[in-house]
Amino acid sequence: MARMKFLCDADRCIECNACVTACKNEHEVPWGINRRRVVTLNDGLPGERSVSMACMHCTDAPCAAVCPVNCFYTTADGVVLHSKDLCIGCGYCFYACPFGAPQYPKVASFGSRGKMDKCTYCAGGPEDDRTKAEYDKYGRNRLAEGKLPLCAEMCSTKALLAGDGDIIASIYKERVAKRGYGSGAWGWKVAYKETVAL
Amino acid sequence: MSRLISKFLMALAIGLFLSGAMLTPSFAQGPVNPTARSVKEEDLMKALKGSGDAVSGRISIQDANAATLIQPDGQSWRAFKDGTLPRIGAIAVLGMVIALGLFYAMRGKIKIDGGPSTQRIQRFGGFDRFVHWLTASSFIVLGLTGLNVTFGRSLVLPLVGPEAFTSLSIFSKYLHNYLGFAFMVGILLMFLIWVKDNIPSSVDVAWFKAGGGILKGSHHPPAKRFNGGQKLIFWTVIIGGALMSLSGWHLLFPNLSTGVAELQFHSMIHGVIAMLIIAVIIAHIYIGSVGMEGAFDAMGSGDVDLNWAKAHHSLWVEEEIKKSGGKAVVSGAAAAE
Numbered sequence: 001m002a003r004m005k006f007l008c009d010a011d012r013c014i015e016c017n018a019c020v021t022a023c024k025n026e027h028e029v030p031w032g033i034n035r036r037r038v039v040t041l042n043d044g045l046p047g048e049r050s051v052s053m054a055c056m057h058c059t060d061a062p063c064a065a066v067c068p069v070n071c072f073y074t075t076a077d078g079v080v081l082h083s084k085d086l087c088i089g090c091g092y093c094f095y096a097c098p099f100g101a102p103q104y105p106k107v108a109s110f111g112s113r114g115k116m117d118k119c120t121y122c123a124g125g126p127e128d129d130r131t132k133a134e135y136d137k138y139g140r141n142r143l144a145e146g147k148l149p150l151c152a153e154m155c156s157t158k159a160l161l162a163g164d165g166d167i168i169a170s171i172y173k174e175r176v177a178k179r180g181y182g183s184g185a186w187g188w189k190v191a192y193k194e195t196v197a198l
Numbered sequence: 199m200s201r202l203i204s205k206f207l208m209a210l211a212i213g214l215f216l217s218g219a220m221l222t223p224s225f226a227q228g229p230v231n232p233t234a235r236s237v238k239e240e241d242l243m244k245a246l247k248g249s250g251d252a253v254s255g256r257i258s259i260q261d262a263n264a265a266t267l268i269q270p271d272g273q274s275w276r277a278f279k280d281g282t283l284p285r286i287g288a289i290a291v292l293g294m295v296i297a298l299g300l301f302y303a304m305r306g307k308i309k310i311d312g313g314p315s316t317q318r319i320q321r322f323g324g325f326d327r328f329v330h331w332l333t334a335s336s337f338i339v340l341g342l343t344g345l346n347v348t349f350g351r352s353l354v355l356p357l358v359g360p361e362a363f364t365s366l367s368i369f370s371k372y373l374h375n376y377l378g379f380a381f382m383v384g385i386l387l388m389f390l391i392w393v394k395d396n397i398p399s400s401v402d403v404a405w406f407k408a409g410g411g412i413l414k415g416s417h418h419p420p421a422k423r424f425n426g427g428q429k430l431i432f433w434t435v436i437i438g439g440a441l442m443s444l445s446g447w448h449l450l451f452p453n454l455s456t457g458v459a460e461l462q463f464h465s466m467i468h469g470v471i472a473m474l475i476i477a478v479i480i481a482h483i484y485i486g487s488v489g490m491e492g493a494f495d496a497m498g499s500g501d502v503d504l505n506w507a508k509a510h511h512s513l514w515v516e517e518e519i520k521k522s523g524g525k526a527v528v529s530g531a532a533a534a535e
Contacts, residue, residue, distance in 0.1 A: 011236070017258065034259055039267045041255040047236035051255075053267055062276040068347045069364050070355060086364045088371055090347070091452065092279065095462050098272040100264065112371075113452075184239030190270055195240075 002164035003078040004121055004143075005192065006152065007172055008052045010183045012159035015040055015050035019151035019160055023054075026122070026150045027139025033103045035119040036151050049183050052151070052160045055080065055101035055119035056191035063093035063102060077143065078165075079123045084115040084137045093118075098190045121162070122149040169196045246270065250459035263457050275462040283469045284348055290477035291345075298484045308412055308490040310506045317504040317527050319518060321496040329391060330497050333384030333435070336377045341476050343370035348469065378446050385439035392432060395423040401513070402426035411509070412490075418509045422517070425510060431482050438475040441467060501528070 015038050023029065023036045036054035057080045064072035064080060071086035072093075082093075089112050093102040104113030115137075124141030127134035134141060142150060152162030161168040169185070176182035176198050185196040242253045252269035322330070346354065346367060355363040404419055405411075405426035411418030419425075424432065445468040448454050448461070455461050486493050492506035504527055507515045518526040 010239075034264065037257060037259055037264050039255040039257050039265055041237045041242070041253070041267070043256040049237050051267055062272050066276050066279045068351055069367050070351050070360065071364070086360055088364060088368045090371060091449075091461075092347075092465075095458060095465060096272045096276045096279070098268055098270050100266055100269070100458070112375075181236070183236055186239050187268055189239075189243065190268055190273070 001076045001078075003166070004057060004163065005078070005165035005168060005188075006054065006056060006121075006149075007161045007168045007188070007196070008186050009159045009161065009172055009175065010041075010049040010051045010186060011179075011181065012157040012175075013038070013050040013052055014157055014159070016156065019052050019155055022150045022154050023119070026142075027120075028135075029139065030105050030117065033105065033117050035101075035103075035117070051186045052155075053099055053187065054151070055097075055121070056099055056187050057119075057121055058098075058191040059193060062096040062098070066092045066096040068092060073126070075123060077121075077123070079121040079143070081120055081123060081125055081138075082116065082118070083126045084117075085126075087115045089113040089115055099187060119149075122147070165192070172196055173198070243268070243270070249274075250463075252457075252459070266457065269458060271459060271462060275466070278466055279348075279469075283466075283473070286470055287345070287348055287473040287476075290473045291480065294477040294480045298481060298489070302484075302489065305412065307488065310492045310503055311418065311509040312505050314492065314503050315505040317529050318501040319504050319507050319515065319527050320501045321507065322500045324500070326391060327497055327500055329384060329387045332380060333388055333439075336381040336384060337475075337479065339373055339377050340381055341472070341479070343374040344472050345476070346370050375450060378443075378450065381439070382443045382447075385436065385443060388432075389436050392424070393436075396429045396432045398426075398429060402429060418512070420512045421510060421514065423511060423514045427485075431478065434475065434478050438471050438478075441471045442475070445471070 017038050020034055020036050020038060024034070027035070029035055036052060038050050038052045040048060040050045042048045057074075057078060059078070061072065061074070061080045063082075064070075064074070067082075068090060069086050069088055071084075071088075072080060072082045074080050089104060091102075091104065091113055093116060094100075094104070101118045102116045103118065104116055106112060106114040120138050120141075122140060122142035124130075124134045124144065125138035127137065129141050129144035140150075142148065147153065149162045152160045161171060172182070172185060173196055182198050184198070188195045239253075246253070250271060252271070253267045254265050255267060257265040347370075350363065350367060350370075354366070358366065399422075401420060401422060402425070405421055408417070408419035410425065410427050445464040448464040449468060452461060455464070486497065492503045493510075495502045495506075504515070
C-alpha cells in the first residue's frame with residue numbers, strides 16, 4: 001500500500017489559492033471552514049514564499065492520540081480520517097494539531113463547536129465509499145474513484161504534490177537537484193518525523 | 199554595389215560582436231540563485247524559541263489564527279494530555295483514596311468526645327447550606343464529567359462501546375459546560391459568606407501543631423468557627439475554584455484567546471488544578487461523612503451535637519452561647535441516622 005502524503009514546493013507556489021477554492025467547491029465545505037489554506041511567509045520581502053497547508057495526515061497523529069472519544073482512524077493508505085458520528089466537538093484535536101487542520105462550524109458560539117471538520121485527503125469517512133451519507137459529512141471520496149486529492153491535481157504550477165510519500169519526495173528532490181535550490185518539505189519533520197534530504 | 203554589401207555585412211558583424219560581448223558577462227556569472235534570501239523551513243523551525251512559538255505568515259482568510267503554519271507545541275500538549283495529566287490524576291486521586299483507606303483502617307471512625315449529647319447547636323443556616331450544596335453538587339458532576347475526558351477513553355469506552363460512549367461524552371460535555379456557571383456562582387458566594395471566618399490566625403498554628411486532634415492523641419485543639427483544616431479546604435476551594443473558573447471561562451469562550459497556545463495553557467491549568475482539587479475534596483467528603491461521627495449534620499440538618507461542636511470548635515461554641523445568652527443551644531437528640 002502507498003503511504004499518502006502532501007508536499008508543497010514553496011518555490012513553485014504562487015499563492016493563487018486555487019487549491020483552497022477547489023477544495024471548498026469539491027466537498028461543499030461549510031462556510032467559515034478552510035480545509036486547506038495558503039500562508040505567505042516573509043510577505044513583501046525578498047525571499048517571500050507561500051506554502052499551501054492542510055491536514056498532513058501525520059504518522060502517529062497527535063489529534064488521534066488526544067481525542068477523548070477515539071474518533072480518529074488511519075486508513076491503509078496512511079490517511080488520517082475521523083468519524084463525525086463519534087466526534088463530540090471538544091476541540092482537543094485543535095489544541096494538539098501542529099498544522100491548525102481541525103476546524104469547527106461554530107467556533108464563536110458557546111457550548112458546542114459542532115462536529116470537527118478537516119481535510120480528508122479526498123478520502124471521505126467511515127461511511128460506505130461514495131454514498132450520499134459520506135458525501136454530506138465529509139465531501140467527495142476521490143481516492144475511492146482512483147483519483148488523487150483535487151487540490152494537488154489541479155495545482156497549476158504543480159507546487160502542491162499529493163501521492164505516495166516516496167514518489168512525491170523523489171519528484172521534489174529531482175526538482176531541487178535540477179534547479180539548485182529548495183526551501184524544504186514544509187511540515188514533514190513535524191508530521192512524519194523525517195524530511196526530504198536536499 | 200558590392201562595396202555597399204560588404205559595408206553592410208561589416209556593420210552586421212560588428213553589431214553581432216558587440217551584442218555578443220554585452221551578453222557574455224551574464225553567462226560568465228553562472229545560474230542565478232533566486233533563493234539566496236528565501237525562507238527555508240529548516241531555518242524557521244530552528245529559530246523557534248520553544249513554548250508558544252510557531253512559524254507564521256500572512257493569510258488572506260479573515261482569521262488571524264489561520265496564518266499560523268506550523269505550531270510544534272501541539273506535540274508537547276499531546277504529551278501533557280496523554281502522559282503528564284493522567285499520571286498526576288492517578289497519583290493524586292488514587293493516592294488520596296489509598297491514604298484515606300489506610301487512615302480509616304488505623305484510626306477508624308472518629309467518635310464524638312464523650313459521646314453524643316442531648317443538646318444541639320445550630321452550625322449552618324439555610325443559605326450557608328444552599329451555597330455549600332450548590333458548589334458541592336455542581337463540583338461532583340463537573341469532576342466526574344471532567345475525569346471522563348481524561349480517563350473515559352481508556353476506562354469507560356471499552357466497556358460501553360464507541361456509540362454509547364460518544365452519547366455519554368456529549369451529554370457530559372453539556373453538563374460540564376453549563377454547570378460550570380453554577381459552580382462559579384457557588385465559589386463566589388462561598389467566598390463572600392465565609393471569608394471573614396477563614397482568615398488564618400495563631401489559633402490555626404496551634405491547631406496544626408496538635409495535628410488537628412485526630413492525628414495525635416484524642417485531645418482536640420481549640421478552634422473558632424472554622425478550624426485550621428477547614429480553612430485549608432476553604433482556601434483550596436476558593437483559590438483552586440478561581441483558577442478553574444478563569445481557565446474554564448477561556449475554554450468555554452475560545453475567542454477570548456489569541457491563539458492555540460493560550461488555549462493549551464488554559465487546558466493545562468484546568469486539568470492539573472482539577473486533579474488536585476478532586477483529591478482534596480475526596481478527603482473533605484471522607485471526613486464529613488464516614489470519617490467522623492456527627493460531622494455531616496453541620497451541612498445536613500444544619501445543627502450539630504453540642505459535644506461535637508465543643509470538641510471541634512470550642513471557641514466558636516463559647517462565642518455563640520455568649521452572643522445568644524445561652525439560647526443557641528437547644529435540646530433534642532440527633533436526627534435518626
